[in-house]
Amino acid sequence: MIPVEIKILFENHSGFKKGFLGGHGFSALIEHKNYRILVDTGTDGETLLKNMEALNINPNKIDYLFLTHGHYDHTGGIKALLERRSKSLPIVAHPDIFVKRVALKPHLRNISLPFSKEELEALGAEFILVKEPFQIVENIWSSGEIERKTWSREVGYRVKNGKLIKDDVRDDMALILDLGDVMGVITGCGHSGILNIIMHAQNLLNKPVKALIGGFHLIGSNEKLLKDAIRGLKELGVQKLYAGHCTGFEAIASFMHTFGKNVEPLYVGKVIEF
Ligand SMILES: [Fe+2]
Numbered sequence: 001m002i003p004v005e006i007k008i009l010f011e012n013h014s015g016f017k018k019g020f021l022g023g024h025g026f027s028a029l030i031e032h033k034n035y036r037i038l039v040d041t042g043t044d045g046e047t048l049l050k051n052m053e054a055l056n057i058n059p060n061k062i063d064y065l066f067l068t069h070g071h072y073d074h075t076g077g078i079k080a081l082l083e084r085r086s087k088s089l090p091i092v093a094h095p096d097i098f099v100k101r102v103a104l105k106p107h108l109r110n111i112s113l114p115f116s117k118e119e120l121e122a123l124g125a126e127f128i129l130v131k132e133p134f135q136i137v138e139n140i141w142s143s144g145e146i147e148r149k150t151w152s153r154e155v156g157y158r159v160k161n162g163k164l165i166k167d168d169v170r171d172d173m174a175l176i177l178d179l180g181d182v183m184g185v186i187t188g189c190g191h192s193g194i195l196n197i198i199m200h201a202q203n204l205l206n207k208p209v210k211a212l213i214g215g216f217h218l219i220g221s222n223e224k225l226l227k228d229a230i231r232g233l234k235e236l237g238v239q240k241l242y243a244g245h246c247t248g249f250e251a252i253a254s255f256m257h258t259f260g261k262n263v264e265p266l267y268v269g270k271v272i273e274f
């Protein structure tokens, strides 16, 4: 298998070791050959940088940032990360990440990427905004926009011409790791629906999925959807699930019931090696 190492830097759970901070959000560092790709930045830079320090990760040694989508809990740490670096940072994302979005529950709140493009560019961000599949480095791909063939996990509203329209989070993309005979798929929130994400990844690389890693956004899902997700993942041949962030405790417990030891919950500091 092509070697890849994944370190969880931002997660809702801080795990069992001293020195890590938990927080609502997701971030993971992918190390492959001489490349380091950061996936998302969590909700805040303070937590992200503290966890990076605890894991001995030098912010200047990150080659690319990949953003799974524009929600604040995946993008809030960008500014502090750029400020900590002494050089520019290429950022791969969907063109819609800067769209203004709100959630109405439990109260009206802004859930957009909390900085402007110009503000981040002034700090060294070099945006590569593409909605087609895009090879970032050898063996590592941005999925591009994901076709919705079955259910997806829409959340919140977009603000368009002063009106609220349901947000299908079209900017949701996944990172795909070509591991040789198999592949790995990393999702932020999985708003496109985890089954759509897996089908899309298989269309691109046509390899069995060794591991699905990240947030699967099944929190608050009804029993039917959960059963459908479990059945779908089995049918699609996904071998191992590393589930965290917005997957939800109930979904993780259900996955464990079906997949046994092939389910591992995520926490800050967790290292996954292929
Ligand atoms: Fe999220």
Ligand SMILES: [Fe+2]
Residues within 6 Å of the ligand: 069, 071, 189, 191
């Ligand atoms: Fe999200």
